[in-house]
Amino acid sequence: MRILFIGFGNVAKEMSRIFIQRDLYPALNLESRVVGIFTGRHGGLEKKDGIDLKKVLDELKLNNRLTAAERELSSLTPLEAAKTLDYDVLVELSALSIEDRGEPAASHIKTALERGKSVASANKGPVSFRYRELKELAEKNGALYLFESAVMDGAPLFNFCSRCMKGATINGFSGILNGTTNFILSHMEKGGSLEEGIKMAQEAGIAEADPSMDVDGWDPSAKAAALANVLMGGNITPLDVERDGIRAVTPDMAQDAVKRGMRLKLLCRGWKDGNNVHASVRVEEVSRDDVFCLISHYGSAVRIESDLMHPNIIVQDCPDLLDTAYGVIEDLITIRDSLGLI
Amino acid sequence: MRILFIGFGNVAKEMSRIFIQRDLYPALNLESRVVGIFTGRHGGLEKKDGIDLKKVLDELKLNNRLTAAERELSSLTPLEAAKTLDYDVLVELSALSIEDRGEPAASHIKTALERGKSVASANKGPVSFRYRELKELAEKNGALYLFESAVMDGAPLFNFCSRCMKGATINGFSGILNGTTNFILSHMEKGGSLEEGIKMAQEAGIAEADPSMDVDGWDPSAKAAALANVLMGGNITPLDVERDGIRAVTPDMAQDAVKRGMRLKLLCRGWKDGNNVHASVRVEEVSRDDVFCLISHYGSAVRIESDLMHPNIIVQDCPDLLDTAYGVIEDLITIRDSLGLI
Incomplete structure (x- = not known):
């Protein structure tokens, strides 16, 4: 499963930690490859055969920037990345905006769904402002729009x-x-x-x-x-x-x-x-x-x-970040199983 | 979906009430036909084209017996009914027995599963004494063995x-x-x-x-x-x-x-x-x-x-009987959807 991250704050970091430390979670059976990481403040990364998440986490911790491998840096905006990159699932984790009625996250999600790509998001903005529209768009394009972590962290409330x-x-x-x-x-x-x-x-x-x-x-x-x-x-x-x-x-x-x-x-x-x-x-x-x-x-x-x-x-x-991260991962497992992704 | 009831106590009566008063539950979409009701104390009923549940409830209330329509009475034992009747799902609701290690319910369930017929049961005896065996039997025969109401009434704990x-x-x-x-x-x-x-x-x-x-x-x-x-x-x-x-x-x-x-x-x-x-x-x-x-x-x-x-x-x-009855009904919906029953 090829993942595009938009937003790479605490939840994405915790998801990355889980992906890296897979041996701690014996029942977690999820093959994932992160092909893009795009943020508002730290720019973007892109790598078709998979970004080294451990390097990204280390670099963020040490130097508060995305990566040392300059050739992976991307000049795309998050919206352009959602529109043009080759990925299976958009993981949308940018921050809630009430003032902008769920934007820019809603546009990222809409762009992915229009391309028939599924979305897992912890962002409550789009689901609270634009749920009907995004759900119909997902159905029309054979994709899923899931957001278990948007309310009550990963506690399976919607599910x-x-x-x-x-x-x-x-x-x-x-x-x-x-x-x-x-x-x-x-x-x-x-x-x-x-x-x-x-x-x-x-x-x-x-x-x-x-x-x-x-x-x-x-x-x-x-x-x-x-x-x-x-x-x-x-x-x-x-x-x-x-x-x-x-x-x-x-x-x-x-x-x-x-x-x-x-x-x-x-x-x-x-x-x-x-x-x-x-x-x-x-x-x-x-x-x-x-x-x-x-x-x-x-x-x-x-x-x-x-x-x-x-x-x-x-x-x-x-609850803490583990719960929010797990909620998004549960969405990813659902997307994989529903769509028969590898 | 053709249902065989074994055990017709308070939970089965509440399920019947829900089946009869379907208009109270607008999202409940479950077509069911009860083709047999077998009990330990009140004998059994059998009717291929569907037993009139309202009549059964009225008769039990008035005369504490199963029915007035003598031609529907059956001389089969519950086990014989599970073994020979034509049904899609066994709803096993007999009482818990520790002394007999989940019997006779376990044998009713085993008999149904061996025939490839699915089981929804609120009886915690068979699931606590014989879970592995019954689950393997169900898988081998392409059937489901579900028991959401066996613990915590219908609260979806297993699910x-x-x-x-x-x-x-x-x-x-x-x-x-x-x-x-x-x-x-x-x-x-x-x-x-x-x-x-x-x-x-x-x-x-x-x-x-x-x-x-x-x-x-x-x-x-x-x-x-x-x-x-x-x-x-x-x-x-x-x-x-x-x-x-x-x-x-x-x-x-x-x-x-x-x-x-x-x-x-x-x-x-x-x-x-x-x-x-x-x-x-x-x-x-x-x-x-x-x-x-x-x-x-x-x-x-x-x-x-x-x-x-x-x-x-x-x-x-x-919780009261509504919850236990709903748990079994949820199992029935799962069985219908998983097996493509009508």
Whole structure:
């Protein structure tokens, strides 16, 4: 399977580490060759017979640039690479953009799908802004567009619903889907400030580069829109989500809730109103006997409501980059198996 | 799809209700014809062009017998029915037997698989005592042997691992997998006795007919063995599980744990020791910040450990017969789609 990376941040590095250290994962059976790596800030690399990922990781660590092998450097832009290179799957890992409504990632994905090339992406922008269009484009061109890691890291949330709930109709969901605000709220319960919490999350490499993506609820709004559209057939964007953030929460408020046996959580919800699907992101008080109350630090959880099962809740205790990377790899395995790639 | 029911208790009745009230479930697309119903206590029915399930449910409710249409009565035993009737899928729903090592259900299933007929079963006996043999038999004969509802009702636990964790190796699990003992322990925390708890669970129709299946940990041992064998490649039976029950727990002990901020839970665990897979069922103290602590009444939860994801926990809040029935129906949809049945 020939892979083109667009975006080569922490998730791509972790995927590369897994590819290199294959012996640690005895059941992982995935032959991959990375034929291109294109980034916004570090330029691009291209090599038909496969880029040496170990060299790339070492060079990034040592010199914060892509490679020493100059002959592999490419002058293509990421979009040109998606349009012209010879690859089987685009792994789209650029950062979320609300302002640009999922661009430029959406265009990278669209370009690949138009060529009948499949896409695995952890980027929640395109799936939350353009899901219907991209899905139809994939179907029309015999390709797959998968994005398990776009919500709840690699925890199989989309796949749980599509692969394990056959015949059931999903009527609603609720969940804690943004680890960073959850971490900050936990920190404020101990008296810490919003600013300290943001700084700690950024130092841990978990917060979005732009703090307002988390703090003002844009990241969870994108996730809520993605779930509403994919799981419930909705047709909304992150801009349609009734959105709240945690900027107005003070340490006093967080501590007061704890004193009353409650906790403040930034909850995403999706629901149906006739044929319309809605979503919200709100700070809510959660009681001590609710599973959501136990989600601390960077943890996440989602509760799925359907017509043929009582609610199931998927809880992810302490996700990190491994989980996000694995979600993309699971998508790659699905693409390989569905399309009969080698 | 032509279905043969062996066992027609609460789960089969709920499945029948769903089949009859199909308009309540808009995404449920399953054409089924029940060509036989065979029970241990109520005899058997057989009708090639499909048994009227509404009539059967009404008759069972009114007169506690299978049907008024005498010409449909069959003198076959359940095993003879599995061996001779013309059907596509055996739905095996007879009760768990530890003493008889999963019999007679295991023989019903074996007989169907030998004929190349697929099986959907909620019975944890055969999967915990004879999984390898039955799975190999199914593969050899081009049939499927599925049992999603055998553990954690219809919550997609087996399917989560097989369909959503591709490439990952499962290294361990822990969970609350017996709703009845969980209910009884919750009841004892309020000062109630073991005997009262058993009686209440039986009146709710949730407890196994033989209370020792739950109270002495046999039901969770069967579930732990099933998970160890199916998810982790183990080769153990319920008799190999390090087994504890809740008989020695007193209301004082349960209340004392609560006073210390803990709860007593009957926990199943599975783990690897080199190439060997082990399982246990033990009363353990669970702390207030553990998700398992929030599982009350008949709820269940399982935590799955693997090499490519941090632990994921699946929580089932308040399962009832709907969930178990749906799990079997999901198996039927899988069988239909995998084998191209109509």
